[in-house]
Amino acid sequence: MKLIVALAFLAVALAAPQGDKKPIEIISSNSEMNADGSYSFAFESEDGTKVEESGSQKQVGPKPEDIGTVSRGSYSYTSPDGVVITVNWTADENGFQATGDHLPTPPPMPEHVVKMLADLKAAGLL
Numbered sequence: 347m348k349l350i351v352a353l354a355f356l357a358v359a360l361a362a363p364q365g366d367k368k369p370i371e372i373i374s375s376n377s378e379m380n381a382d383g384s385y386s387f388a389f390e391s392e393d394g395t396k397v398e399e400s401g402s403q404k405q406v407g408p409k410p411e412d413i414g415t416v417s418r419g420s421y422s423y424t425s426p427d428g429v430v431i432t433v434n435w436t437a438d439e440n441g442f443q444a445t446g447d448h449l450p451t452p453p454p455m456p457e458h459v460v461k462m463l464a465d466l467k468a469a470g471l472l
Contacts, residue, residue, distance in 0.1 A: 383415070395423045406439040414439065
């Protein structure tokens with residue numbers, strides 16, 4: 347029984363935070379919320395992480411009550427190997443769309459598919 351108690355204390359001691367990890371400070375922060383539903387915020391931390399976002403209300407459907415928030419923004423941070431990663435994004439009636447140099451992209455469309463789509467569009471079928 348004493349062994350189990352001793353092992354439990356050892357496990358707790360090993361799970362405790364190691365070293366003096368200093369919290370990452372926020373060096374700038376801005377936030378704005380307006381009566382019309384639009385907003386914006388941005389912050390930057392001392393490790394170089396940056397976040398920006400803005401949004402507004404928009405009619406996203408055919409009826410006047412089909413109101414939704416559309417937003418756009420970006421964030422960037424430094425990866426463990428020292429590369430700055432940046433993502434720009436939009437969220438609207440078309441969904442969430444992100445772009446960034448590090449994100450995978452689809453292979454180019456084969457020429458025969460491009461031609462077929464052009465032919466269908468010319469025939470009024472697209």
